[in-house]
Amino acid sequence: xxxxxxxxxxxxxxxxxxxxxxxxxxxxxxxxxxxxxxxxxxxxxxxxxxxxxxxxxxxxxxxxxxxxxxxxxxxxxxxxxxxxxxxxxxxxxxxxxxxxxxxxxxxxxxxxxxxxxxxxxxxxxxxxxxxxxxxxxxxxxxxxxxxxxxxxxxxxxxxxxxxxxxxxxxxxxxxxxxxxxxxxxxxxxxxxxxxxxxxxxxxxxxxxxxxxxxxxxxxxxxxxxxxxxxxxxxxxxxxxxxxxxxxxxxxxxxxxxxxxxxxxxxxxxxxxxxxxxxxxxxxxxxxxxxxxxxxxxxxxxxxxxxxxxxxxxxxxxxxxxxxxxxxxxxxxxxxxxxxxxxxxxxxxxxxxxxxxxxxxxxxxxxxxxxxxxxxxxxxxxxxxxxxxxxxxxxxxxxxxxxxxxxxxxxxxxxxxxxxxxxxxxxxxxxxxxxxxxxxxxxxxxxxxxx
Amino acid sequence: xxxxxxxxxxxxxxxxxxxxxxxxxxxxxxxxxxxxxxxxxxxxxxxxxxxxxxxxxxxxxxxxxxxxxxxxxxxxxxxxxxxxxxxxxxxxxxxxxxxxxxxxxxxxxxxxxxxxxxxxxxxxxxxxxxxxxxxxxxxxxxxxxxxxxxxxxxxxxxxxxxxxxxxxxxxxxxxxxxxxxxxxxxxxxxxxxxxxxxxxxxxxxxxxxxxxxxxxxxxxxxxxxxxxxxxxxxxxxxxxxxxxxxxxxxxxxxxxxxxxxxxxxxxxxxxxxxxxxxxxxxxxxxxxxxxxxxxxxxxxxxxxxxxxxxxxxxxxxxxxxxxxxxxxxxxxxxxxxxxxxxxx
Numbered sequence: 001x002x003x004x005x006x007x008x009x010x011x012x013x014x015x016x017x018x019x020x021x022x023x024x025x026x027x028x029x030x031x032x033x034x035x036x037x038x039x040x041x042x043x044x045x046x047x048x049x050x051x052x053x054x055x056x057x058x059x060x061x062x063x064x065x066x067x068x069x070x071x072x073x074x075x076x077x078x079x080x081x082x083x084x085x086x087x088x089x090x091x092x093x094x095x096x097x098x099x100x101x102x103x104x105x106x107x108x109x110x111x112x113x114x115x116x117x118x119x120x121x122x123x124x125x126x127x128x129x130x131x132x133x134x135x136x137x138x139x140x141x142x143x144x145x146x147x148x149x150x151x152x153x154x155x156x157x158x159x160x161x162x163x164x165x166x167x168x169x170x171x172x173x174x175x176x177x178x179x180x181x182x183x184x185x186x187x188x189x190x191x192x193x194x195x196x197x198x199x200x201x202x203x204x205x206x207x208x209x210x211x212x213x214x215x216x217x218x219x220x221x222x223x224x225x226x227x228x229x230x231x232x233x234x235x236x237x238x239x240x241x242x243x244x245x246x247x248x249x250x251x252x253x254x255x256x257x258x259x260x261x262x263x264x265x266x267x268x269x270x271x272x273x274x275x276x277x278x279x280x281x282x283x284x285x286x287x288x289x290x291x292x293x294x295x296x297x298x299x300x301x302x303x304x305x306x307x308x309x310x311x312x313x314x315x316x317x318x319x320x321x322x323x324x325x326x327x328x329x330x331x332x333x334x335x336x337x338x339x340x341x342x343x344x345x346x347x348x349x350x351x352x353x354x355x356x357x358x359x360x361x362x363x364x365x366x367x368x369x370x371x372x373x374x375x376x377x378x379x380x381x382x383x384x385x386x387x388x389x390x391x392x393x394x395x396x397x398x399x400x401x402x403x404x405x406x407x408x409x410x411x412x413x414x415x416x417x418x419x420x421x422x423x424x425x426x427x428x429x430x431x432x433x434x435x436x437x438x439x440x441x442x443x444x445x446x447x448x449x450x
Numbered sequence: 451x452x453x454x455x456x457x458x459x460x461x462x463x464x465x466x467x468x469x470x471x472x473x474x475x476x477x478x479x480x481x482x483x484x485x486x487x488x489x490x491x492x493x494x495x496x497x498x499x500x501x502x503x504x505x506x507x508x509x510x511x512x513x514x515x516x517x518x519x520x521x522x523x524x525x526x527x528x529x530x531x532x533x534x535x536x537x538x539x540x541x542x543x544x545x546x547x548x549x550x551x552x553x554x555x556x557x558x559x560x561x562x563x564x565x566x567x568x569x570x571x572x573x574x575x576x577x578x579x580x581x582x583x584x585x586x587x588x589x590x591x592x593x594x595x596x597x598x599x600x601x602x603x604x605x606x607x608x609x610x611x612x613x614x615x616x617x618x619x620x621x622x623x624x625x626x627x628x629x630x631x632x633x634x635x636x637x638x639x640x641x642x643x644x645x646x647x648x649x650x651x652x653x654x655x656x657x658x659x660x661x662x663x664x665x666x667x668x669x670x671x672x673x674x675x676x677x678x679x680x681x682x683x684x685x686x687x688x689x690x691x692x693x694x695x696x697x698x699x700x701x702x703x704x705x706x707x708x709x710x711x712x713x714x715x716x717x718x719x720x721x722x723x724x725x726x727x728x729x730x731x732x733x734x735x736x737x738x739x740x741x742x743x744x745x746x747x748x749x750x751x752x753x754x755x756x757x758x759x760x761x762x763x764x765x766x767x768x769x770x771x772x773x774x775x776x777x778x779x780x781x782x783x784x785x786x787x788x789x790x791x792x793x794x
Binding site: 018019021022023025026080083084086087088090091092094095096097098100101104105107109110113115123124125126127128129132441444445448 | 456457458460461680682683684685731736737738739740741742743744745763764766782783785786787788789790791792793794
């Protein structure tokens with residue numbers, strides 16, 4: 001540029017600087033945008049998974065500043081070459097080409113021409129950075145929001161609550177075990193289930209965790225109720241036996257069967273596992289009880305003795321089972337009154353037996369009745385349909401014709417207007433009518449031709 | 451193949467050339483009133499050794515312009531009125547059996563094409579066979595008959611006219627023929643003030659009598675100077691991008707080209723722009739071509755070289771409008787300003 005007038009060379013240098021700034025501002029916002037978004041993602045990641053990094057997250061605001069470094073290198077590699085600067089200067093100054101020529105040929109004879117000297121005053125391009133920098137604002141907002149997110153404490157809190165739930169269930173189970181109500185097999189099953197509930201709660205603690213806990217309590221309650229039923233059955237059988245009277249008379253088959261069933265149920269419920277030795281002996285030994293193969297003695301006197309021993313034993317067990325309803329209340333979340341199995345009292349709606357009103361779970365041996373049902377003989381009786389009739393189009397008449405409805409025009413519904421004329425005059429090509437939707441195109445075509 | 455000189459014309463040489471050309475332009479402006487742009491285009495094409503197709507309605511001065519040009523340049527001038535029954539030999543000339551020295555022999559009689567300035571009036575009225583007789587003459591400046599090739603006088607220009615209406619019985623020029631014209635100049639109507647001037651200065655409509663202002667030697671010097679006008683590489687790049695963008699399949703083709711152009715310009719289009727821009731630069735007193743000359747020349751040089759789609763006709767687009775859109779879409783400098791800068 002030595003042979004150019006000084007003002008022109010100065011102007012070109014200013015243009016070069018302006019272009020360099022323009023290139024940098026074209027490059028840097030993209031890097032800043034990317035760095036802010038990355039910082040935002042990092043901040044979210046730390047908020048979720050790295051509580052220890054919380055105190056350092058504010059440093060993420062330096063990300064756009066760090067983006068300066070690659071942006072500067074990239075801008076330098078994309079800098080305008082001198083001939084590109086000259087071409088831009090020439091183009092912005094009217095496109096005379098003289099500056100390009102002088103620089104390319106290095107001929108000073110035209111250096112002072114008006115086309116060259118005019119280049120000392122042309123307006124430099126204006127910076128328009130608002131649109132580019134505007135894109136950074138949402139990214140900065142994203143980072144700000146990410147930093148404002150509350151820090152998540154991932155597993156510790158869940159663990160505490162999960163252990164609480166498991167501890168409550170464990171306490172209930174321990175109380176049942178202490179009173180020898182739960183068999184070892186049932187104990188193992190319940191322990192596994194409590195552990196599963198605890199693990200699930202650690203992984204994801206929500207309403208389903210409490211629901212699982214409640215279900216577990218209900219299951220325990222059902223188990224206790226089953227044992228209570230067995231006790232009640234046995235107590236009823238013994239009461240019936242006592243009412244039979246004389247000890248010398250032999251028991252009827254029904255009474256013996258009822259007592260046998262009661263003892264089977266007690267055995268299956270595990271309530272005889274810790275029975276006194278004499279009672280176990282009368283029932284055939286510990287092995288028979290464990291295997292569910294108890295045998296009633298045939299001798300009426302021995303049978304009476306068995307009944308007396310069983311009554312004594314069951315009296316003690318009933319007291320233990322009566323206090324079992326308190327277990328759920330101790331846990332704080334389980335109200336035994338919600339479960340009628342624990343309640344021996346009759347509700348306001350009746351005693352719960354079928355036919356006596358009230359809402360209950362029903363009995364397995366109750367009849368299934370569905371209300372007024374048709375007689376068996378009438379169930380598949382055929383019913384003839386009324387005779388049908390064909391409807392004629394003449395039966396229909398328009399009530400009203402709305403404006404805009406398509407008009408009936410059978411003459412124009414012929415498939416092709418060419419066909420319409422082809423057979424008559426043989427001038428299908430020249431008399432072919434034009435579809436209305438093509439009118440405007442053809443009209444425009446010929447209008448433009450004029 | 452000749453490469454352009456790496457030296458600039460001196461200001462004096464350019465000044466002298468501009469003075470001569472200005473006399474020519476002034477003479478033409480006396481004949482064709484109010485058509486300064488048309489005259490500049492014709493003179494630029496002339497300095498580029500190019501042929502010109504003038505298209506306009508009857509009575510707008512097309513023929514008068516060519517006749518005035520021949521008078522001002524003191525060149526040999528012939529006129530052919532193209533008609534449907536015109537034969538190729540009516541243009542090129544033919545061999546006639548002739549007795550010479552007691553011996554009969556075929557003697558070649560030159561046709562009207564053997565001239566410096568050929569006015570092909572209403573060229574589209576002749577048959578394609580006759581039109582094609584001009585192909586070799588226009589491109590290679592020679593004529594071949596009966597296997598004998600004869601060079602045409604130097605300089606040789608064809609200035610053809612055609613009428614855009616009354617198209618019945620005409621034969622539109624084929625693309626190959628159109629491509630040989632450096633420019634297709636559209637001559638539009640004149641405004642009221644020009645009509646008023648015509649009425650005052652010309653009683654019976656005759657143009658003023660003109661005297662030659664440039665002789666053959668001076669014209670050759672002008673050709674030499676026009677060829678020496680410098681074309682900067684950035685401007686050549688602009689011409690190349692402009693012509694490449696006329697092809698609808700080119701990646702840089704703007705939307706108008708993709709929608710309305712079937713075939714783009716041939717390389718002759720780029721050559722024509724470069725040569726005519728040199729002529730225009732000399733006419734403007736410049737030693738070099740600039741972006742501005744290219745923009746000025748692109749329309750008449752490219753419009754007739756584009757083969758348009760039928761949809762262009764339906765949408766009211768012609769070649770000139772496509773080129774105007776092209777000039778808006780293709781930036782002068784290949785690497786424009788960054789998006790963060792705006793030219794004022």
